[in-house]
Amino acid sequence: MKRYGEHRFPGKLFVVEGIDGSGKSTQVMLLHEWLHAEGYGVIFSEWNSSPLVRDTTRRGKKKQMLTPATFSLLHATDFADRVEHNIIPLLKAGAVVLCDRYIYTAFARDVVRGMDRKWVRELYSFAVKPTAAFYFRVPLEVAMKRILVGRSGVKFYEAGMDMGLHEDPEQSFQIFQGKILEEYESMITEFDLTTVDATLPIEEQQAHMRQIVKAKLAQAKRLRVAP
Amino acid sequence: MRETYTVTLPKMDLAELTGRLIVIEGTDGVGRSTQIKLLRPWLEQQGHAVLDTGIKRSQLASRGIQQAKEGHTLGRITLSLFYATDFADRLEHEIIPALRAGFVVLTDRYIYSLMARAIVRGLDPSWIHNVHSFALKPDATFYLRIGVDDLIPRVVFSTGFDYWESGMDLYPSEDMYESFRRYQTALLAQFDAMAQEYNFTIIDASPDIQTVFERLRAGISRVLKGEPREPLFEMPASAPPAANSGVTEATSAGKTKRSGAEKQSGDLQESA
Numbered sequence: 001m002k003r004y005g006e007h008r009f010p011g012k013l014f015v016v017e018g019i020d021g022s023g024k025s026t027q028v029m030l031l032h033e034w035l036h037a038e039g040y041g042v043i044f045s046e047w048n049s050s051p052l053v054r055d056t057t058r059r060g061k062k063k064q065m066l067t068p069a070t071f072s073l074l075h076a077t078d079f080a081d082r083v084e085h086n087i088i089p090l091l092k093a094g095a096v097v098l099c100d101r102y103i104y105t106a107f108a109r110d111v112v113r114g115m116d117r118k119w120v121r122e123l124y125s126f127a128v129k130p131t132a133a134f135y136f137r138v139p140l141e142v143a144m145k146r147i148l149v150g151r152s153g154v155k156f157y158e159a160g161m162d163m164g165l166h167e168d169p170e171q172s173f174q175i176f177q178g179k180i181l182e183e184y185e186s187m188i189t190e191f192d193l194t195t196v197d198a199t200l201p202i203e204e205q206q207a208h209m210r211q212i213v214k215a216k217l218a219q220a221k222r223l224r225v226a227p
Numbered sequence: 228m229r230e231t232y233t234v235t236l237p238k239m240d241l242a243e244l245t246g247r248l249i250v251i252e253g254t255d256g257v258g259r260s261t262q263i264k265l266l267r268p269w270l271e272q273q274g275h276a277v278l279d280t281g282i283k284r285s286q287l288a289s290r291g292i293q294q295a296k297e298g299h300t301l302g303r304i305t306l307s308l309f310y311a312t313d314f315a316d317r318l319e320h321e322i323i324p325a326l327r328a329g330f331v332v333l334t335d336r337y338i339y340s341l342m343a344r345a346i347v348r349g350l351d352p353s354w355i356h357n358v359h360s361f362a363l364k365p366d367a368t369f370y371l372r373i374g375v376d377d378l379i380p381r382v383v384f385s386t387g388f389d390y391w392e393s394g395m396d397l398y399p400s401e402d403m404y405e406s407f408r409r410y411q412t413a414l415l416a417q418f419d420a421m422a423q424e425y426n427f428t429i430i431d432a433s434p435d436i437q438t439v440f441e442r443l444r445a446g447i448s449r450v451l452k453g454e455p456r457e458p459l460f461e462m463p464a465s466a467p468p469a470a471n472s473g474v475t476e477a478t479s480a481g482k483t484k485r486s487g488a489e490k491q492s493g494d495l496q497e498s499a
Contacts, residue, residue, distance in 0.1 A: 125354060
């Protein structure tokens with residue numbers, strides 16, 4: 001069993017992280033389009049998307065029977081399935097793998113929910129270290145404005161309602177995201193995250209990202225599958 | 228106060244868990260569930276409320292694990308974590324509440340089986356230990372031990388060879404007998420190693436059901452009365468058994484009883 005470290009696979013792994021409303025999903029979508037147009041074999045993998053675990057997660061959320069521990073372990077199971085069946089084989093095959101959220105999401109959320117910091121990090125030590133991890137840094141107020149406008153309410157776990165932070169889901173959501181933001185901030189140096197100023201115009205952020213990705217792919221021209 | 232192996236979970240209140248947590252461990256087909264079926268009514272006749280639980284029986288993850296196993300596409304890490312999820316759900320929603328209510332919790336397997344399976348499948352032992360480090364330390368673990376030669380006929384003439392119990396994911400072969408033998412031998416070695424580390428009470432599971440039942444009953448009776456373990460069931464001990472009682476009686480003052488008891492179990496641990 002390999003432990004969190006630089007992989008030696010021919011593929012490359014880029015991940016985006018940040019609180020809800022940081023704009024990371026938009027950015028990773030644009031990056032995906034660009035890489036595809038450039039001729040790379042590019043694959044996208046989303047947090048909490050393993051078909052194996054889907055029914056269990058849905059059941060746990062619907063019945064509100066998840067505790068911080070089972071929430072954490074279930075997401076780790078989901079991630080493990082994607083790593084074992086998806087991410088690692090694709091990296092071996094030479095793909096460019098893009099992940100919307102990665103282990104840092106779990107580190108932030110689980111620790112805010114009260115799980116032991118060291119335990120969670122050790123739990124995910126089977127993860128592959130990304131070629132680059134982009135952290136979309138945004139002040140809480142900006143993210144909240146983006147997200148709560150035109151949205152018909154936040155879900156129970158999304159708002160951190162399981163922690164009893166506040167009776168009002170919207171208030172609870174803000175408190176929860178604020179705590180997650182603090183965790184992200186402390187991980188920048190711990191995991192050498194590449195910070196992107198998520199208050200800048202979308203185009204500027206994307207240009208910044210592409211520049212970094214391009215440099216990382218420079219040694220990997222053979223990853224191109226199309227002209 | 229009760230302890231976990233290292234970490235505690237959020238809102239995990241370890242105070243006043245007055246029940247008893249008794250683990251029945253052992254490999255596939257050794258007769259654990261048969262014994263638990265006998266133990267439960269026996270305990271109830273004595274007035275104990277019993278919760279019996281076991282691997283893959285959680286409300287949360289039971290169905291999901293079953294579905295995943297039918298597909299045979301489970302990765303080793305994924306499988307281990309799915310089982311850990313099942314365990315955490317039962318620990319928080321069944322085991323701890325039952326202990327708080329004063330029940331005797333009989334569990335068919337515990338984290339030891341989960342760890343043994345993971346280690347046999349090549350996962351890092353320190354990783355899998357960490358995953359389960361929030362587990363409560365049980366009051367006693369009875370390890371039903373059997374040699375692989377005694378085990379095989381039992382399995383063949385009861386349930387037959389099962390894909391996962393034969394480690395077919397590990398040792399794919401057309402011959403399930405060979406896979407079963409290799410897999411169960413590897414598992415037994417892990418259990419034997421853990422017997423020392425986790426202070427198991429070893430019970431020879433090769434005799435008939437009634438004999439094993441009697442031995443289990445004697446062991447459990449001692450746990451429920453808070454008595455030290457019967458030396459008969461111990462791993463060969465190096466220290467003379469008389470040393471323990473000496474310590475208890477020699478201690479004086481208010482906290483005599485408690486420190487005496489702790490010292491005793493400490494001694495047993497060392498000699499095991």
